[in-house]
Amino acid sequence: MAVQILKEKYAQPVRAFKLGNTAEEGGTRGYSLTVGGEGTLPFQHYEGENPNKPIVAMEVNSNKQLDWKDTLVDAIGKDVVADPAKWAQFNKEAGADAIYLKLDSADPDKGGDSPEACAQIAKDVLAAVDLPLIVAGSGNATVDEEVLMAVAEATKGEGLLLGFAETEHYKALVAACLGNGHGIIARSPLDINICKQLNILIGEMNMPMERIVIDPLVSSVGYGIEYAYSIMERGRIGALTGDKTLAMPLIATVGFEAWRQKEAWGTTEEYAEWGEQSQRGPAWEATTAAACLQGGVDILCMRHPDAVKTIKHQIDALMTK
Amino acid sequence: MGLTGLAIFKQLPKKNCKECGVATCMAFAMALAAGKASLDACPYVTDEAKEALDSAAAPPIKTVKVGVGEKEVVLGDETVLFRHDKTFFHPTGLGFLVDDNDAELDAKIDNIDGLQFDRVGQHYVVEFVTLNNASGDAAAFAAAAEKAAAKKAVILKADDPAVLSAALDKIAAEKPLIYAATADNYEAITEVAKKYEVPMAVYAEGLDALEDLVNKIVALGYKELVIDPGSRQTAQVLADMTQIRRLAVKKTFRPFGYPTITFTSEEDALDEAIQAVAYVAKYCSIVVMKNAIKGYVLPILSWRQNVFTDPQKPVAVEPKLMEIGAVTPDSPLYITTNFSLSYYSVEGEVEASRIPSYIIPIDTDGTSVLTSWAAGKFGGEQIAAAMKANDMDSKLNHKDVIIPGFVAVIAAKLKDETGWNVIVGPKEASGISGFAKANFA
CATH class of the missing domain: 1.10.15.40 (Electron transport complex subunit B, putative Fe-S cluster)
Known part of the structure; x- marks a missing residue:
């Protein structure tokens, strides 16, 4: 007797987002990447289409006083992290599908780069590697608007993904993305209603919904990731059952969250009972990423090459039908 | 139900x-x-x-217990597919494989037992030694089983009923899980399980074969089962485990109404660890691994703790004065709530500042800073009362207290209540380390 497999019937798939433009598409990228488009809960291939695999965008941070822990910097190289172009090349060799350029140097406390200087960094990264590019501001709202505007204009036609749009300030970024052919990251702090509202507000400015990617603001494993996990599961169920304001791909700043925690960077000497830091660090980041994949994340922004290697291996396994 | x-x-x-x-x-x-x-x-x-x-009215997934006393592991009895629908009740048990003829058997069992961690006020352990009958020998298996059972709950992995019986003669009272009844040997293995009254895993390749085999075993009158659909490829395991949970919970499909077990297939230790992470998320009651390495197991257990937290019940820390580092009467005093996420975020940053400090987590019933403030549980009065209860006036040489930036509005009231100088700290915990260095270094 055969078991009657229980397949869910869904109203719609998640929208797909295309990151990066090749020469034929008006840019200079070696390839473009499509993410999202899922027709099922994560990796339940037997009940629908999951046409695109999740991708890893490795971080390049422009912060002149980079405050990353030595253990993480050493895995990349001190000379590498001092030069965004070199760093981008390193990331490509480490298996990155895309680059996540975090323009922390725009913050007056982290270098105070002008909007023009920031735009130049983005162009340098584009020149260094042919990977699709994601760019995020410094987090300092007073400078980010102009910085992202300058980046959007300087990279017109490349099909970037720019962030972060938040409910208090999104209009300038939406305008910059709209006018220059970029996608936008809509960030909402662990709240499904704010997430929907922000997507609607962005849509009202005539931004096509398929150019929005949701950042639900995940946290690290061990530090409340279960809240983000449940928000993502609820959001995906909402999207599949017909809520158009939730049917966008997800992005998560995994590396940033994981490496803030002492479980990742605490030395073996100081935290011997937690095991070897050289294993624990990449594992903490990879575990956070693996949890995000089960929650339905499409774009993982990551840092450590070992964590990236293992998560890419898992993504291939998860996409095996 | x-x-x-x-x-x-x-x-x-x-x-x-x-x-x-x-x-x-x-x-x-x-x-x-x-x-x-x-x-x-x-x-x-x-x-x-x-x-x-x-x-x-029996629950959709049966409760099965492995081990006894402090080593007892409760499996199954889940009622939902998503933790936001209610909660997940019984955390995935982690087991680690050891061969019964391993020359370093004792050391390996000790190593598995040593996978214990303290973090965020919790003690994490792994549950099982999974003893593999690599020797093919009954006496060796039984002797190894005794060693394993002295430390952990045990999964006895052997095909031969006589070998399992030899081990059960020694440790049946410890209630190990025997692994596994298959289409070829189920009658004999079920007899063994019945005789020794121990739970039994059922292994079949694919959901159809599993249903068939479970039905045959239930017809023999045994229901203390843990089921294994045989898949080992990551996506296939997730698909099978999802179907088992869905059919059990949504259709009350009895043949799948049991806890589940799977084995990792990845060889590389980090690949294996995050394979287990996926299985913890998606419905495996027991995951058996090969590499027992602390640095890889800590994140799995932390994730497990997250997934099995009751979403309707905030996790709270004890609202008592906490000392971070070698404090003195000149150390700074921070205030936060006793919502564990708030508290441990603050604690982590205070620790990172390397400036010994006091923290008082105010009893807000485990709600966060803004939520508890809005509910009237985190204001000048409550903080003043907690400072008084902890006798801060005589404990410290100074009269400066730091409150979270999000509740700057309560500063005046707190000053009135205590006479202390109220310093408004950063809004986010991530700002504390810099704030502390700027103000107290």
């Missing part, structure tokens, strides 16, 4: 005798369906109806 009031009503005597304390049989049926009454209250229900109702 699982039955509608109407379905229950059909089985009741329909006398409306009121002896159960409810006006009508229908009302009693509704109360039963809501879990607010017990069938025992009805003096006239027939034995047949009682049995029918009991078995229909």
Whole structure:
């Protein structure tokens, strides 16, 4: 007797987002990447289409006083992290599908780069590697608007993904993305209603919904990731059952969250009972990423090459039908 | 559980005798369906109806216990597919494989037992030694089983009923899980499980074969089962585990109403660890791994703790004065809430500042800073009371207290209540380290 497999019937798939433009598409990228488009809960291939695999965008941070822990910097190289172009090349060799350029140097406390200087960094990264590019501001709202505007204009036609749009300030970024052919990251702090509202507000400015990617603001494993996990599961169920304001791909700043925690960077000497830091660090980041994949994340922004290697291996396994 | 009031009503005597304390049989049926009454209250229900109702009302996934005493692991009895629908009840048990003829058997068992961690006020352990009968020898297996059972709950992995019996002669009282009954040996293995009264894993390749085999074993009268659909490829395991959970919970499909077990297939230790992470998220009751390495197991256990946290019950820390580092009467004093996420974020950053400090987590019933402030649980009065209760006036040489930036509005009230100088700290915990260095270094 055969078991009657229980397949869910869904109203719609998640929208797909295309990151990066090749020469034929008006840019200079070696390839473009499509993410999202899922027709099922994560990796339940037997009940629908999951046409695109999740991708890893490795971080390049422009912060002149980079405050990353030595253990993480050493895995990349001190000379590498001092030069965004070199760093981008390193990331490509480490298996990155895309680059996540975090323009922390725009913050007056982290270098105070002008909007023009920031735009130049983005162009340098584009020149260094042919990977699709994601760019995020410094987090300092007073400078980010102009910085992202300058980046959007300087990279017109490349099909970037720019962030972060938040409910208090999104209009300038939406305008910059709209006018220059970029996608936008809509960030909402662990709240499904704010997430929907922000997507609607962005849509009202005539931004096509398929150019929005949701950042639900995940946290690290061990530090409340279960809240983000449940928000993502609820959001995906909402999207599949017909809520158009939730049917966008997800992005998560995994590396940033994981490496803030002492479980990742605490030395073996100081935290011997937690095991070897050289294993624990990449594992903490990879575990956070693996949890995000089960929650339905499409774009993982990551840092450590070992964590990236293992998560890419898992993504291939998860996409095996 | 699982039955509608109407379905229950059909089985009741329909006398409306009121002896159960409810006006009508229908009302009693509704109360039963809501879990607010017990069938025992009805003096006239027939034995047949009682049995029918009991078995229909059995939970969708059976509870199975492995191990005894402190080593007991409770598996199954889950009722939802998503933790946001209610909660997940019984955390995935982690087991680690050891061969019974391993020259370093003792050291490996000790190593598995040593996978213990303290973090965020919790103690994490792994549950099982999974003893593999690599020797093919009954006496060696039994001797190794005794060693394993001295430290952990045990999964006995062997095909031969005689080998399993030899081990069970020694450790049946420890209630190990035997692995596994298959299509080839199920009758003999089920006999062993029955004889020694131990739970038994059922292994079949694919869901169809698994249903078939479970039904055969249940027909033999044994239900202390843990089921293994045989898949080992990551996506296939997730698909099978999802189907087992869905069919059990949504369709009350009895053949799949048991806890589950799987084995990792990845060889590289980090690949293996995050394979286990996926299995913890998606419905495996037991995951058996090969590499017992602390640095890889800590993140798995942290994730497990997250997934199995009750979403409706905030995790709180004890609202008492906390000392971070070698504090002195000159150390700074921080205030936060006793919501564990708030507290441990603050604690982590204070620790990172490397400036010994005091923290008082105010009792806000485990709610966060803004939520508790909005609910009137985190204001000048409550903080003043906690400072007084902890006798801060005499403990410290200074009179500076730091409050979270999000509740700057309570500063004046707190100053009035205590006479202390109130410093408004950063809004986010991530700002504390920089704030501390700028102000107290």
